[in-house]
Amino acid sequence: MTIPDKNQSSNSGFNLQGFSDYPELQIPLFCLFLLIYLLTLLANVLILIVIYQASLLHIPMYFFLCNLAFIDICTSSVSQPKLLSMLSSRDNTISFSACMTQLYFFLSLACSEFVSLTVMAYDRYVDIRNPLSYLTVMNRRVCVLLAITSRKFSFSATLAHTLLISHLPFCRPWAVYKVIQYVCVY
Template identity: 70%
Template sequence: MPDNNESSTDGFLLQGFSDYTELQIPLFCLFLMIYLLTLKANLLILIVSYKTSLIQTPMYFFLCNLAFIDIFSSSVYQPKLLLVLLRGDNTISFIGCIFQLHCFMSLACTEFVSLTVMAYDRYVAICNPLRYLIVMNRRFCVILVISCWMVGFTEPLSHTLLVSTLPFCGSRALDHFFCDLIILLKLSCKDTFFIELLTYILGSIIGLPAFILIIGSYIYIVATILKIHSSSGRKKAFSTCTSHVTVVIVFYGSILITYMRPPSQYSTILSKPSAFLYTSITPLINPFIYTLRTKEMKQYVSRRSIVKH
């Protein structure tokens, strides 16, 4: 009698764009451009922050951490997707699929916590400016960033281990462009109710408190800004927060719409656009949002452009 888990050890087939054979090359060019721009934009933030010593300030220190997350997260999916589109080889090994799944969940969790830390940083800067550099000292900032990565890569371990033991006795075809948790659960021939329940529980333990802390921080921030008598002062205070709020809305919105609903209501047709948003577009637009909103970044880029010309 054949082993029920035999198909899983053989790997899976990524069929995200296999129905659009005539668009393989245009899609390859599109995703290659997005990936290269993502790397360039996020590396620019790291280089500018380092060369101008902005990385010494807490806000830019956390921004560099977000840039690292975006570089790693886009590198989890994009290279494999580019190979699939260019060569047509859509196979991915079982270990590679589990690794991709774990990296996705870990980096998403790390970004959740990191965005919460960045909201707290803005809260201290605006609501308690005189003690800002004392509270957000270098040692505390380093501890916060290390904690973000530790929580991010520890929380999904149970999911990874449980999914890696599931038997996949039917089709190996994943109707997606990366190894998505819900699709893997639907392919399994074993009852996955416990893993689905664990997803909601752990998602609530990490995501819900993080979201509440962000909302709480901005309630205090808005209340403090409204007390500022100078209109220019209020505008400056708001401008330091709008970029972070924009990133939070885009990231939280795309993730929650996709995963915080029953698997029975999961649609690959609808999930692909939202997955494209948080796996490709969000890492790309994050640095542009912060660059356009941050005076120091704009000044550095402008100076470099003048020097080149």
């Protein structure tokens, strides 16, 4: 059996299951996820404001902490709005292109968060290993360069994954038949 070159989806999107099975839980789940989303945004914006306002915190460690807070805001803003709209409107569909876009940005930002944590570990290493030359080694230019490089690496590394995933055949008739057969028989 050969695998086709393109996505063979017959429809233009996906119907996400799970929340529609329990309609009585949709309003409490909406409130819970909205609260979590707002608290995440509030906490990270508060971190950004405090570090920006306090001049004593304008050192490389807090620059990277601001970077991480910004990435966290972006990461939580990738999928939460769609989840909230699905819970409030009871529309459980997402288009293929929206799904792939959401996947790309979520993977890119998650990878960027991991790389930023690695950069923060390197920053701490330099500070502990060479405390007298720390501010010379980790100057503003180096910090910005590390932040930009981590983003470029993350967004380019996940592009290949998303492109490969987008070419997978998601809705072949025989695949759907096998799933239905497996669920119904077993």
